[in-house]
Amino acid sequence: MKSTRKAYGEFLESIGENKNVVVLDADLASATKTNMFMEKYPKRHIDVGIAEQDLVGTACGLALSGKIVFASTFAMFMAGRAYDQVRNTAAYSHVNVNLCATHAGVMVGEDGPTHQCVEDVALMNVVPDMKVLSPADDISTKKILKVCMNEEGPKYIRLGRSDVDDIYDETYEFKIGGSHIFGDGTDGTVFSYGPTVSIALNAQKDLKERGINIRVVDLYSIKPVDKEAIIKCAKETEKLVSIEDHSIIGGIGSIVANVLCENYPKKLEKIGIPDRFGKSGSAKAVYGYFGLTKENIESKF
Amino acid sequence: MDISNLEEISKNIRKDIIEMVYNAKSGHPGGSLSCTDILVALYYNKMNLNLDEKGQRIDKFILSKGHAAPAYYAVLSSVGFIPHEDLKTLRKIDSYLEGHPTNKINGVDVSSGSLGQGLSIANGMALAKKLDKSQGYVYCLLGDGEIEEGQIWEACMTANKYKLNNIIAFLDYNKLQIDGNILDVKGVDKLDEKFSAFGWNVQTINGHSFEEILSSIDNAKLSSKPNIIIANTVKGKGVSFMENNASWHGKAPSEEEYKKAIEELSK
Numbered sequence: 001m002k003s004t005r006k007a008y009g010e011f012l013e014s015i016g017e018n019k020n021v022v023v024l025d026a027d028l029a030s031a032t033k034t035n036m037f038m039e040k041y042p043k044r045h046i047d048v049g050i051a052e053q054d055l056v057g058t059a060c061g062l063a064l065s066g067k068i069v070f071a072s073t074f075a076m077f078m079a080g081r082a083y084d085q086v087r088n089t090a091a092y093s094h095v096n097v098n099l100c101a102t103h104a105g106v107m108v109g110e111d112g113p114t115h116q117c118v119e120d121v122a123l124m125n126v127v128p129d130m131k132v133l134s135p136a137d138d139i140s141t142k143k144i145l146k147v148c149m150n151e152e153g154p155k156y157i158r159l160g161r162s163d164v165d166d167i168y169d170e171t172y173e174f175k176i177g178g179s180h181i182f183g184d185g186t187d188g189t190v191f192s193y194g195p196t197v198s199i200a201l202n203a204q205k206d207l208k209e210r211g212i213n214i215r216v217v218d219l220y221s222i223k224p225v226d227k228e229a230i231i232k233c234a235k236e237t238e239k240l241v242s243i244e245d246h247s248i249i250g251g252i253g254s255i256v257a258n259v260l261c262e263n264y265p266k267k268l269e270k271i272g273i274p275d276r277f278g279k280s281g282s283a284k285a286v287y288g289y290f291g292l293t294k295e296n297i298e299s300k301f
Numbered sequence: 302m303d304i305s306n307l308e309e310i311s312k313n314i315r316k317d318i319i320e321m322v323y324n325a326k327s328g329h330p331g332g333s334l335s336c337t338d339i340l341v342a343l344y345y346n347k348m349n350l351n352l353d354e355k356g357q358r359i360d361k362f363i364l365s366k367g368h369a370a371p372a373y374y375a376v377l378s379s380v381g382f383i384p385h386e387d388l389k390t391l392r393k394i395d396s397y398l399e400g401h402p403t404n405k406i407n408g409v410d411v412s413s414g415s416l417g418q419g420l421s422i423a424n425g426m427a428l429a430k431k432l433d434k435s436q437g438y439v440y441c442l443l444g445d446g447e448i449e450e451g452q453i454w455e456a457c458m459t460a461n462k463y464k465l466n467n468i469i470a471f472l473d474y475n476k477l478q479i480d481g482n483i484l485d486v487k488g489v490d491k492l493d494e495k496f497s498a499f500g501w502n503v504q505t506i507n508g509h510s511f512e513e514i515l516s517s518i519d520n521a522k523l524s525s526k527p528n529i530i531i532a533n534t535v536k537g538k539g540v541s542f543m544e545n546n547a548s549w550h551g552k553a554p555s556e557e558e559y560k561k562a563i564e565e566l567s568k
Contacts, residue, residue: 053417054452056421057422057424058459061427067432085418088413089422
């Protein structure tokens with residue numbers, strides 16, 4: 001078990017020998033885990049203080065000068081506070097920059113709604129030219145970051161605060177526009193990304209014991225999304241469900257629904273944060289409060 | 302290039318600005334005319350536009366006040382980045398010359414126009430130069446209304462922290478913004494004290510005197526701090542009825558006004 005932010009910190013440390021790599025933070029180095037890079041490569045760790053708009057602009061200036069740039073803050077401040085900078089500088093100028101946003105979703109827990117960004121996928125998905133990715137575990141975080149490092153243009157990488165189960169081993173490969181389908185059942189499919197993938201996999205196990213065979217699709221590439229995988233599962237399985245630690249408005253539920261609507265119209269049941277702000281509490285308690293649980297998934301089948 | 306030549310070039314750039322905005326039937330003449338002399342001084346006498354061994358331009362420029370695009374495009378055209386005949390396509394549906402700068406245009410490194418963002422980008426470029434131990438400067442042109450954006454001051458602190466003395470920023474201090482005088486709109490004053498308190502090397506000049514613009518750049522290059530050159534300018538400079546008139550911030554001249562402006566600038 002490991003948080004994806006910790007995996008991010010380890011990834012940065014692992015590529016730190018490359019003198020072209022520059023990491024930026026906005027006074028959250030110990031929370032975003034960029035401190036692991038900072039301790040080894042202090043000259044190439046830029047801390048702009050509590051100034052997220054400046055963070056994105058500075059990151060873009062470095063990237064436009066040929067640096068390999070990873071910029072970090074919480075999802076709330078990257079996608080929310082610095083939205084204009086992300087849109088008008090990073091995306092409109094097609095800057096090769098990796099915007100790594102940690103503490104996404106209600107998984108933030110105790111800090112409550114001001115810090116629980118449940119809109120970032122919607123906000124980033126609608127920005128032209130932006131690629132949006134969200135890994136589900138340790139290995140996928142590192143592999144996806146490696147892909148992003150070699151991918152042109154702006155990327156938003158959504159990471160979480162709490163530990164999540166290990167799902168993948170080293171044999172899995174990841175690509176922009178890709179996904180992974182777990183299982184080949186025909187009773188239904190759960191579409192997900194990030195920390196809710198392991199919850200869906202646990203539900204899959206329980207359901208199997210009851211003779212219900214479902215698939216779980218990790219849509220780690222939220223944009224571009226793997227339309228083929230969505231259409232295939234819609235055609236081959238009965239009931240469709242989505243689950244995410246994000247608003248049900250504009251999240252993966254909406255994205256999957258759009259694909260279905262245009263290609264293979266079929267009902268989809270969305271699990272996520274309803275049209276409201278989050279809630280303080282332990283991550284586990286908050287997930288329970290909003291039904292981000294295996295029991296809730298199981299109840300849909 | 303000597304100063305009388307620069308003055309002649311500025312006159313032609315100002316004519317181009319009027320032609321462009323007249324043809325587009327929209328755009329920002331006031332703030333383009335006020336910063337023309339600064340741009341001409343930079344592009345003709347100060348900036349090294351060659352590429353270094355990494356393929357990066359030795360001196361970089363960011364037009365943070367992106368609405369001065371007509372002035373920027375006219376100068377870029379005059380030094381060879383944009384074909385001159387393209388200028389008349391500004392803001393047209395089939396043109397690449399968007400209303401505000403985009404880096405799809407030859408010679409433009411980054412998009413701008415959403416105000417307050419250029420100085421942070423300049424910082425990033427200046428940091429990259431420091432990390433690479435590369436020569437050259439990063440020039441940035443700010444509007445005086447623009448510094449009402451908080452991000453400018455975030456960037457000022459970052460530049461101070463990293464001792465980015467390879468930044469030379471100009472403030473086009475024409476005293477007017479869309480809603481009127483900057484003192485009335487937001488109470489922006491004591492600019493030298495503000496920047497100085499943020500750790501910057503401050504110079505105040507006449508932004509229409511080539512002598513002062515050029516020597517302020519020479520002085521800035523001796524500084525150990527990030528540089529701001531507060532250039533006192535006249536909004537609408539060179540066209541009598543546009544001068545010091547906020548209503549010319551963002552509108553095109555009528556046919557009659559256009560003819561009068563060109564006539565004045567041809568003298």
